[in-house]
Amino acid sequence: MAKRFELIVFDWDGTLMDSAGAIVACIQAAARDLGLAPPPEERARHVIGLGLGEALRHALPELEDERHHELAERYRYHYLAQDQDLTLFAGAENLVRALNEAGHLLAIATGKSRRGLDRALGHSGLGLLFHATRCADECHSKPHPQMLEELMEEFGVAQEATLMIGDTTHDLLMAKNAGAAAVGVAYGAHPPEALAAEAPLHLAESIEDLRRWLGANA
Template identity: 60%
Template sequence: MAKRYDLIVFDWDGTLLDSAAAIVRSIQAASQDLGLPVPDDVRARHVIGLGLQDALAHAVPELPPCDYPRMVERYRHHYLSSDHELMLFDGVPAMIERLAQGGWFLGVATGKSRQGLDRALAHSGLGEYFDATRCADESFSKPHPAMLEALMEELVVEPARTLMIGDTTHDLQMAVNAGVDAVGVSYGAHPPEGLATVPSVACVDSLGALDRWLAQNA
């Protein structure tokens, strides 16, 4: 079967790594450290996928801009204290290896910092499979299309031959803004009813379903 896409771009947190709950807890703990109102789970989950400063500003609107560095420091303190315990979703390594061996270019577009993604790629053992990656501290934050545009330019792939996979509306809207197809995954940060508000070619509810969709459609 002929390939529909040449480049498959993944979000990281909540799409490949089961980290949404840890991010929520870290946002809430950082807010408590600074004596700010603690966002509920829904509000904290909604900002996952954005660049860290944008995420914290939206999750905790009471945060004065002058305190962004302190908030970022406290968030990183809480997240990094346990990030080594986070696990890839079951089946991710086999899926990524199959796609790499199948000849697709693989990329990552993430709200993580470059330091954070490099740390995650090394810990997961998946770094060797990705041809190019972009992070929020190197570009505009999602849903701006810059990260996808940079990946397509680097790998010389047209939008029509590119697929974005992510667990948030920010991922799907970035794809729309870049003119590329997207698949939403509802096992991460945003619920299926939220993902359904942004156009996509599919929405799947498990890693296994995503793997099967890619085998049949990518």
């Protein structure tokens, strides 16, 4: 049977990697290091998926511009101290392997830096399963469509044959801006009602739910 989606693009944090809680904690810890009141969890969760600089500016808009590099340094310190201990969501590796074996082109579009994604792919062992990746320090931050546009151009895949999967409204809006289809996952950073408002093709409650939907529709 012909594949509906030739190219399937995953977000990383909160979609394949169970890291949203750790990211929130690191943003809050970095704020405390600078003597600032940490942002509430809801605000810190909302910025997950953006490039680091943009995420921290939104999380702590009261911070003077000249101190944002300090905040970013403290965030990296806290995150890099424990990122090797983060794990994939149960079933995520099997899902990616099955899609790879089924002949889909697989890619990642993430708010992580190139260094951060390479570390995560190395720790997880998934690096060889993805055909291409795009990071926020190489492209415009989500929801700008550049990451998806570059991936579609790289592989010569049309918009209608491209699917973006992510746990934030930034992911779903990026897909919309690029003219691609999108599936949301409700177990990550953004609340299900916010994702549903962007009208994804499906809102998966779990990796297993996502696997079933992709098996029937991708």
